[in-house]
Amino acid sequence: MNKGKGSVIDKDERVRIRKQLFQDIQRAVVKVGTGVLTKSHGLNLEIITGLAGQISWLMDRGCEVILISSGAIGSGVKKVGLKEKPREIPEKQAAAAVGQPSLMLAYEQAFERYDRQVAQILLTRDDLCNRKRYLNARNTLNVLLNWGILPIVNENDTVVVDELKFGDNDNLSAMITHLMDAQILVNLTDIDGLYDKDPQKHPEARLVPLVSKIDRALERAARDAPGALGTGGMQSKVQTAKKVITSGIPMIIAGGLRPDILKDLFMGKDLGTLFLPRGQRMACRKCWIAFTLAEKGVIRVDRGAAKAICENGKSLLPIGIVGVEGDFREGAMVSCADPAGVVFAKGLVNYRASDIRKVMGLRTSEIEKRLGYKYYDEVIHRDNLVMTLDTMEEAACP
Numbered sequence: 001m002n003k004g005k006g007s008v009i010d011k012d013e014r015v016r017i018r019k020q021l022f023q024d025i026q027r028a029v030v031k032v033g034t035g036v037l038t039k040s041h042g043l044n045l046e047i048i049t050g051l052a053g054q055i056s057w058l059m060d061r062g063c064e065v066i067l068i069s070s071g072a073i074g075s076g077v078k079k080v081g082l083k084e085k086p087r088e089i090p091e092k093q094a095a096a097a098v099g100q101p102s103l104m105l106a107y108e109q110a111f112e113r114y115d116r117q118v119a120q121i122l123l124t125r126d127d128l129c130n131r132k133r134y135l136n137a138r139n140t141l142n143v144l145l146n147w148g149i150l151p152i153v154n155e156n157d158t159v160v161v162d163e164l165k166f167g168d169n170d171n172l173s174a175m176i177t178h179l180m181d182a183q184i185l186v187n188l189t190d191i192d193g194l195y196d197k198d199p200q201k202h203p204e205a206r207l208v209p210l211v212s213k214i215d216r217a218l219e220r221a222a223r224d225a226p227g228a229l230g231t232g233g234m235q236s237k238v239q240t241a242k243k244v245i246t247s248g249i250p251m252i253i254a255g256g257l258r259p260d261i262l263k264d265l266f267m268g269k270d271l272g273t274l275f276l277p278r279g280q281r282m283a284c285r286k287c288w289i290a291f292t293l294a295e296k297g298v299i300r301v302d303r304g305a306a307k308a309i310c311e312n313g314k315s316l317l318p319i320g321i322v323g324v325e326g327d328f329r330e331g332a333m334v335s336c337a338d339p340a341g342v343v344f345a346k347g348l349v350n351y352r353a354s355d356i357r358k359v360m361g362l363r364t365s366e367i368e369k370r371l372g373y374k375y376y377d378e379v380i381h382r383d384n385l386v387m388t389l390d391t392m393e394e395a396a397c398p
């Protein structure tokens, strides 16, 4: 297998990999960015009509699709007559409020031609961090899919400010991919894939067709080239790919302005950048812990604890803890870092930060004496612990 840039595997082999991958896809998340959906005078209706045709084609072939669509702010900006995307959050939110109905109307009309109905789902990160609301969202989406209706998801921009946001729809698309246990995430953008350098600055830049490992060089290459109206640049797409492939799901970044791009991808054509999945499919709940919940703190552990967790599948006990950062409550999601500072796992804590500080380094038999109560022996039970990719790759564990 190639490492990083995809130069080892030749085109025939890549096409073989893609054909094999796409032939079994029965549920896909497709994310389309603002740069694809809007043009100088508003929504790009031609593109939206083309997407409707291609998504209907996929649905006719028995593939369930969930569409993540940006474009509300971009469309609102044009409708209100602003010269550029506003910087202030309330203005962005107001622009989204103006643009979202036009976006949905455009989809509704485009899908009508194919006798398909669409549904609007607006979510916030808060919704998905709450386990009950997370499951409610999944139930609703599943019913829509059973009814043969296309769910179109966007962030509920009106009600969120920065720290509560998904960040951008790239991040949202990863969470929906996990929520819905989809078999692939297709990210359609206004660039035709990931390049080894910024193609706008370096004419010799080359498209990376296949990635099996996201290394530092690749992350560096992705740092530039953000879209004019969209929120996430290539960097956020690569961060998204990291989350998706770590959970065992492939992702593709491809050019959404190319006619028939979805059809071509699903026919196995070697277009865009394919990120191969790493390891086994992670259970949905573990994806929720590792990739949806916001990190509230860090627990530093000693070598013995890191080894017990990484190599022997153990839970995290107080005795192995050497430090606690942050102020969090029971049930919060925290990262676990080894003595070198490398994060190797994420999990839900059974005790609040102040109590973990009191019991760290102690045996489980001493917890009750120290705290005056004891809920559990484990600070993080194994069932609530998820190993992260960096563990395997950077040999965080002894």
Ligand code: GLU
Residues within 6 Å of the ligand: 033, 034, 069, 070, 071, 072, 073, 074, 096, 154, 155, 157, 167, 168, 169, 170, 229, 230, 231, 232
């Ligand atoms: N929710 C934003 C919109 O619809 C898009 C955010 C993004 O592009 O990542 O305009």
